[in-house]
Structures are given as C-alpha cells and as structure tokens.
Amino acid sequence: MSAYVMESEGETRRLLEQARALPVRGHLLNTGLAPGMAALDAGCGPGLITAVMADVVGPGGSVVGLDSSDKRLAEARSLCSGLKQCRFVQADVRKTELPANAFDYVWSQFVFEYLPAPEEGLAELLRVTRPGGRVVVADVDGPGDLGWPFPEELREGIQKLAAAAKAAAGVDVQVGRKMFHLFRRAGLSQIRVHLAPLYVVAGAADARQMEDWATRFKALEPIAAPAFGSLAAYQEFARRYLAMLGDPDTLKYSVLLITEGQKQ
Template sequence: MRYIMESSDETRRLLVQERTGNAREALLLAGLKPGNRVLDAGCGPGGIAEVIAELVGPSGHVTGMDLSEERLAEARQINRRRPHVRFIQGDVRRTGLPDASFDFTWCQFVLQYVPDWQGALQELVRVTRPGGRVVISEIDGLGLHNFPFPESLREWSQRFVEVVARTTGFDIFAGRKFFTEMRRMGLGNVRVHLLPQYVIAGAADMGLMLDWETRFSTLEPVVASALGGLEAYRAMCQEYLQLLADPDALKYSVLLVTEGTRP
C-alpha cells in the first residue's frame, strides 16, 4: 500500500481535515458509547482519536494505529494527557492484534488507498468482538460535484480521477462499496449515513483552497505527464481552483459512513 498524498505539509493538512470534519457526528450516529474499547485504524496525527477519547471517557480506551511513525509521533503528542489512549504502528491489512479486541472499530479515509480493501475490511471485522460495530467512513466522488461546471473542466476532472486511479490505485468512489461488502461478509444491521464532507455555497475559504492546492502539487509528479504535460496540468489545476473561489458556484462533496455489527 502506497500513501500517495505524502508531503511536508501532510500532518497539518490531515489535522485540519480531522478537526473540521464530521467525525463526531458520524461516531455518534454509529453508536459509539462511553466505556467502549475503540480501534482508530489509520489514525493519522490523532485528531479523531481526540474526539473518540472524549466520547468514550476515562472508562473507555482508544488504540490508534498508523503506518507512519511521523503521524504517530504527532498523535502521541496531541493526546499526551489522555492515559486511556495509546498509539501503535501497524497496517490495517495485517494489524497483528488479537481477535475480538474492540467494541468499536473506526476507519476513515484509509481504505480508499488500499487496493485489497476487502481483505483490510475482513481484518477490521476480525479484531472487533461479536456484537461490536465496524464503521468505515469514506469519500464518494470527491471533487466532481460542482455547478456550474464548465464542460472542459468537468472532462479534465474525470480524466484526473481516472489517471490517479490507474497509476496509484486510489479509489475516489470507495464510499459506495462497503454496504454490499459488509452484507456479503455476514455483518448484521448494516446501515449507511450520508454526510457532507464540505458544502461550499460561494467562494471556498483559504483552508479548503490550500487543501486542494496541496493535493494538486503532491500528485503533480504522478499524473501530470498523463494529463498533457506539466504546463497543461498546472493550467487546469488553476482553473479548478478558480471554480472553488467562484462566489456564484456551488461545490460539495459527500461522505458515506457505513456501519455493521460483527455476528
């Protein structure tokens, strides 16, 4: 598994994303309770682990797992005053954790990067106790929901998505796939919650603009040659950023939060 968004600014970008998103609402919708033992699989720099720790309280426990030692160091620093939180290095596909260790297993913005996401999901089910909840929160169609959306820019955005998927395995439509797979795996009471990742009625704020600028610059070495070369790629990225800044345009992105109970 290769994390395609790695950059010198990635820890900051992830923390902003974690702290301004809908994780709290999603966690509560999926039934997180005080006292739960929770796995935050792919915890990044620990911003959502903060929220989970608050919601489960001192009678609960949070284990954050991530591949990146840099992210884990930041997560430990952010959560240093929370004795009921720990962080370990690990791969969501092969956690090395005992069977049935957690009441509630949470994974957000991770399986979109994992080509064998079915195997990773099975591993997350394995470490969840019978009767516990497995919750996957993922994007679906990021960056493609805009109006007005000039035809040339819409076509380029679609090609951008296809090139990224082909060259990196990143799945921009990951969110829609977990309901069927959880049902196939035999999980019970499988439910899906639709939440906004962002809704921009007018000009995007500087935080979101910076987020997209970082995405485009990080992916440039990977996809520019397949999208007409560096000059053409940068020109279309600027056109997309202008759309985000357009005070008369609507831009939105959705999350699909899928939860199921291990039998």
C-alpha cells in the same frame, strides 16, 4: 496498502484541518461509540479523531490509534499525550497483529480509498472486533465533480486526475459507495449507510478549502502530469479548478459515505 500518494510537507496540517471541519463527534456517536468502550481508530493519522474517541469513551474506556506512518504516529502521540486511555501502534490496517475480538467499536476514515483490495482491510477490522461490536468505515464518494455551474472541461479534468491516481497507485475515490456491498459480503448485520457532506461550498471557497485543494494538486503532480500530457498542462488545469472553487457564483460539494455494521 499503496504508497500514500498525498504525502507532502503540508499534509499533517491538511489532515488536521480536514478533521476539524467535519462533525466527527456526531458521526462517532451516531454509529455507536459510547462511554466505557474499547475502540480502535484504524488509520488514525495525526490523532485528532483518536482524541475525540478518547473523550467519548472516557477514562473507563480505551482507544488504540493505528497507522502505518511513523511520522503520523509521532504527531498523534504528541497530540494525545494527556489522554491515558490512548495508545498507539504502527501497522497496516490489513494486518494489524492486534488480538482477535478485542474491540467494541472500530472506526476507519479516509483509509479504504487507498486499499487496492478493500475487502482485505475489512476482513482484518472484523477479525479484531468482538462479536456484537460495530465496524464503521467513512470514505469519499466522488473525485470532486459535483456542483453548478461546473465547466465540462474541469469535470473531465478532475475525472482524468482520479483515473490517473487509480491507475498509478490504486486510489479509489468512489470506494464509499462500494462499502455497503462489501459489508454484506463480509456477513455484517444491522448495516446502515449515512450520507453526509464532505464539504459544501456555496460561493467562494474559504482559505482552508483553497489550501486543502492546492495541497492535493501539488502532491499529485508526479502521477497527474503524464495523464495530462505535461506538468504545465496539469498545473494549468489545477489553476483553473482553484479559480472555479473561488468563484462566488458557483456551488461546489462532495459526499462522505459512512457505512456501519455489527459483527455476528
């Protein structure tokens, strides 16, 4: 996996708030997670989704939270300390070293955008899923350039930022649309794709959303500044983008694509 370019002092808080803002339980239930299952949260981060998964599967099921970051795993273990059906392992999603055919349900959210070769990650998730089990990948589709009115210079700027992240760290903010094709090529059956909002901001963004974007912009400074010609030019772009997010007369939205399929 590429180095995690979003790491910062505020990243744990941003990840937790982002997870809380999404209807994660509904997405899990809608894609097949059920009581009694053995489940994997591949790329669990600070563990909020792992805890929701544990609640769904109940005491008769089990959930493994997997992440490559020892810091995130420590946070996840603390958050899930009262859930006996949870355990955590440190590993790359492309090489988990977990047993083959071990899980009924495998979930991975906001991980594949960081994989330079996402087919490798999907192959590993398939390996650890039992025949008849389900693999689910939820990820972004777009850099944050949807809405109206949306000044063209800001649209070009956010696309420039996405291109810089891809060139420097392999981050692909359009990976969501690519997963259906990858699922097909990997031989999964009963593939379904769900389109859901990552966020919809009709009017001024709230404090959480503003902080989320400010944290992203700050973390990406080392990658973005050269693409914009200078740190000052990038910071000016970020300031103007945040001002647009806070504009009460604009609509801003982003898309989450959830792809699920069954292992043959």
